[in-house]
Amino acid sequence: xxxxxxxxxxxxAFLLRxxxxxxxxxxxxxxxxxxxxxxxxxxxxxxIGDVHPPLFYLINWLLYRLPxxxxxxxxxxxxxxxxxxxxxxxxxxxxxxxxxxxxxxTLVLMAMAPQQIYYASEGRMYAxxxxxxxxxxxxxxxxxxxxxxxxxxxxxxxxxxxLFYGFTLGLVAIWQDRRDWMQIGSSFGAAALCWLPWVAVxxxxxxxxxxxxxxxxxxxxxxxxxxxxxxxxxxxLEDVLTLTITFTWLLLGIYLLRRDAPVLLxxxxxxxLALAISFIWQPILLFRAVIGSAPFLYMLCAxxxxxxCLQKSIRPALLAAILLLPMVxxxxxxxxxNPYRVNFTNTLAVIEANRxxxxxxxxxxxxxxxxxxxxxMPIISxxxxxxxxxxxxxxxxxxLGYNFQRWQDIQAKRIWLINWLTPFMYQxxxxxxxxxxxxxxxxxxxxxxxxxxxxxxxxxx
Amino acid sequence: MVYQYFILSGKYxxxxxxxxxNGFIGALIIxxxxxxxxxxxxxxxxxxxxxxxxxLLLAADVILLIAIMLIKGKQ
Numbered sequence: 001x002x003x004x005x006x007x008x009x010x011x012x013a014f015l016l017r018x019x020x021x022x023x024x025x026x027x028x029x030x031x032x033x034x035x036x037x038x039x040x041x042x043x044x045x046x047x048i049g050d051v052h053p054p055l056f057y058l059i060n061w062l063l064y065r066l067p068x069x070x071x072x073x074x075x076x077x078x079x080x081x082x083x084x085x086x087x088x089x090x091x092x093x094x095x096x097x098x099x100x101x102x103x104x105x106t107l108v109l110m111a112m113a114p115q116q117i118y119y120a121s122e123g124r125m126y127a128x129x130x131x132x133x134x135x136x137x138x139x140x141x142x143x144x145x146x147x148x149x150x151x152x153x154x155x156x157x158x159x160x161x162x163l164f165y166g167f168t169l170g171l172v173a174i175w176q177d178r179r180d181w182m183q184i185g186s187s188f189g190a191a192a193l194c195w196l197p198w199v200a201v202x203x204x205x206x207x208x209x210x211x212x213x214x215x216x217x218x219x220x221x222x223x224x225x226x227x228x229x230x231x232x233x234x235x236x237l238e239d240v241l242t243l244t245i246t247f248t249w250l251l252l253g254i255y256l257l258r259r260d261a262p263v264l265l266x267x268x269x270x271x272x273l274a275l276a277i278s279f280i281w282q283p284i285l286l287f288r289a290v291i292g293s294a295p296f297l298y299m300l301c302a303x304x305x306x307x308x309c310l311q312k313s314i315r316p317a318l319l320a321a322i323l324l325l326p327m328v329x330x331x332x333x334x335x336x337x338n339p340y341r342v343n344f345t346n347t348l349a350v351i352e353a354n355r356x357x358x359x360x361x362x363x364x365x366x367x368x369x370x371x372x373x374x375x376x377m378p379i380i381s382x383x384x385x386x387x388x389x390x391x392x393x394x395x396x397x398x399x400l401g402y403n404f405q406r407w408q409d410i411q412a413k414r415i416w417l418i419n420w421l422t423p424f425m426y427q428x429x430x431x432x433x434x435x436x437x438x439x440x441x442x443x444x445x446x447x448x449x450x451x452x453x454x455x456x457x458x459x460x461x
Numbered sequence: 462m463v464y465q466y467f468i469l470s471g472k473y474x475x476x477x478x479x480x481x482x483n484g485f486i487g488a489l490i491i492x493x494x495x496x497x498x499x500x501x502x503x504x505x506x507x508x509x510x511x512x513x514x515x516x517l518l519l520a521a522d523v524i525l526l527i528a529i530m531l532i533k534g535k536q
Contacts, residue, residue, distance in 0.1 A: 217474045219474070221477070221478035221481035221482050221485075222474070222477075222478065222481070224481050224485055225477070225481050228484075237529065238480055238481070239480060239525075239529050240480055240483045240484050240487065240525065241484075241522065241525040241526060241529060242484075243480060243483070243484025243485070243487070243488075244483075244484045244487035244488050244491070245488075245522075246484075246488075247484055247485050247488035248487075248488040248491050248492060250488075251488055251489070251492055252492065255492075315515075319515060319519070322519065322522075323522060326526060
């Protein structure tokens with residue numbers, strides 16, 4: 001791929017990512033935003049109470065020291081990381097002596113895959129994780145031991161899945177040349193030392209999520225789905241047709257690159273590790289965290305498309321286009337029309353339009369995270385009989401500034417009660433919510449997604 | 462008892478798992494068929510069968526695509 005072509009591809013990638021930047025933030029991103037606006041000590045306290053390591057939050061915390069930043073700026077680090085993935089991947093392909101055609105196809109996939117576009121504009125750590133994995137792989141290829149240590153350490157402090165990528169990179173380094181075992185050992189040992197301060201915190205986090213984590217299901221089929229989602233994200237229906245085409249594509253790629261152990265390891269191993277832990281301990285399989293394997297899966301896919309293009313006949317390339325183009329069009333349509341970002345913008349708009357002085361908002365859910373950045377109204381967190389699966393811990397809630405009050409202790413005359421029904425709630429909490437709401441007037445109930453229903457009530461005392 | 466949790470694990474994931482397994486088996490069958498065709502002799506018969514095979518796959522693709530769009534339209 002020439003320099004000019006590559007710059008054009010960068011422009012295309014940027015344009016594809018841009019429309020998603022202005023969509024309202026959803027729950028996870030609002031959580032990042034709240035963290036970024038906290039004082040450092042409280043931010044760290046909230047992170048310790050949560051399930052992720054702190055590096056991404058620290059980056060955003062630094063960013064938000066700049067005054068007057070809009071809320072969507074929380075997505076800027078992800079956009080930058082996602083754009084940087086392209087030159088790093090190009091460098092990897094050059095180092096691997098990939099043919100110009102293979103380089104082009106892989107980079108186009110990286111620029112255009114819905115999974116990459118979506119996470120480039122999400123204020124979470126996944127684009128950073130992907131960039132770090134690519135950098136780690138590049139440094140392993142170049143045998144730059146100090147940089148490997150820094151990158152792998154950063155990976156582990158970005159997301160717990162960083163440990164899986166670090167382990168896999170270690171195997172790749174050994175596979176590459178086992179005579180380097182001393183440098184490899186020192187390099188990964190240094191990375192482990194960087195990560196060591198977080199181990200004690202991680203132990204507490206692991207104990208906290210044991211049996212209360214929001215991921216509740218694991219199966220081999222779900223493991224296979226991880227690979228599918230690295231291309232299409234959640235933008236296709238996961239129907240038999242698209243699954244068959246995608247799995248055929250990936251299996252052909254595995255066959256073509258069957259002797260390329262490093263790429264196969266990077267593409268498959270982290271998911272296999274997550275799957276094993278999910279079976280042994282508790283489900284942790286999370287498609288977005290597998291994003292670090294995505295570029296290597298694109299290499300497999302690119303090998304198939306390159307083979308199709310190399311044929312004398314145009315038919316294989318035509319067949320690939322006929323099969324894949326409808327999927328690309330459908331996934332883009334879904335991505336730009338329905339961005340899968342559920343939030344409380346509408347609920348808050350209704351409250352703001354009808355509020356009177358002295359009104360308060362009350363909820364037993366963590367919808368507070370979606371409300372806090374956008375209103376000056378007092379928001380009361382009403383303790384539920386039992387927190388839902390995946391709820392924020394008390395420590396994190398306190399650090400974020402939740403105002404706890406029991407229902408009977410709320411003094412306001414008019415209470416806007418938000419009931420957020422998700423599949424992870426316990427029946428007693430639902431009964432409680434309904435009892436509080438029974439004395440009030442229902443303003444609306446809507447289900448922005450199959451797994452989320454929001455109801456708004458006004459209770460006048 | 463966890464609200465909808467059993468619905469989720471019992472129906473939602475089971476339906477999804479069935480689709481995934483079907484898709485994966487479909488992919489294996491397609492690749493197996495293609496591998497068998499590669500080994501078919503004489504070559505002229507293999508060439509004819511390959512064309513028939515690809516046409517069948519494309520027809521199945523179009524039929525499934527229409528079916529999915531119809532189902533989605535009804536939903």
